[in-house]
Amino acid sequence: MPSTKTLREGSTPKRAAILAAARELFLANGFDRSSVDAVAARAEVSKRTVYDYFGDKRTLLQAVVDTVGESLVTTIRRILDDTLTDVADLTETADLEDVLVAFSMRIATDMLGSAEYATLQRLVRTQAGSVPEGGENALADTPDEALAERFAALAEAGLLDVPDARLAADQFIALTFNVPLNRYGSANAAEDGRVRPLVVEGVRTFLRAYRAG
Known part of the structure; x- marks a missing residue:
């Protein structure tokens, strides 16, 4: 305890x-x-x-997991700022597809391909019985909520039709990253060339559902 x-x-x-x-x-x-x-x-x-x-040692382990998770959240926010900030410059959904693919590929390389992510996966996987209850998800909801904020901004700009921005973010993540994770066990595009085509198709599927007009 x-x-x-x-x-x-x-x-x-x-x-x-x-x-x-x-x-x-x-x-x-x-x-x-x-x-x-x-x-x-x-x-x-x-x-x-x-x-x-x-x-105690279990609380120390949780602190290690949290610290790694916070570092990854910082990476995700930086990628969001680099790729999904200037929505006013996007005038067509074709432009939006390019931006969403760029964002997804940065996540699939800079974050999912990072040493920090590998460390988090190893800690949670190998020490799962030792991480305090509820502590397995070091990233919590922060990245999903940050992405939802950007989707809401894209909706305000007239590029997306997003009744529920958080649901849209969850579905975007499922379409782009969960598919290669489920199929290959990894969405690390830096090491696996099979990831990019699945990510691109995931973005296109998302836009078919949420494209404005």
């Missing part, structure tokens, strides 16, 4: 060192075989400091 003690925020460099040490050890040795003593030694802090900052 996770600790209920009051935790200290403490020193930012020490917290970062503990998280980095825990991440390395959990990946290399597994959660069960990685002791708090080993984490403290690698982070060059006291065992007491680890407990003061994180309470």
Whole structure:
């Protein structure tokens, strides 16, 4: 059972060192075989400091997962800003198809092909029984909601007909990324050339459903 003690925020460099040490050890040795003593030694802090900052080892694991997830969310938001911000410049759905394909391919390479994503997958897959209940989804709803905001803006610009922006975002993700994930076990376009055609067709299917007019 996770600790209920009051935790200290403490020193930012020490917290970062503990998280980095825990991440390395959990990946290399597994959660069960990685002791708090080993984490403290690698982070060059006291065992007491680890407990003061994180309470127990399971909470530390969740903090590692959350930190990786937050990094991925930052990547997704950067890609959104790079590709789906200037909606006023889009005048035709053909332009929109190109932009949505560009966005999807950036996700499939910069995010799904990243070391951070691979780390998150390994942590959740191999330590699934140790991550606290409800903690498996480190990305939570943040990326879906951010994409929904962009779709709502595209609807306001008259390019999409989107009665429910969040549902549209969920369906877009299912059409573009879940298909290669289900078929190939990965949507990493950086390593698998079969991903792009499925992503492109997913975008086209989405536009057939949500194209304005």
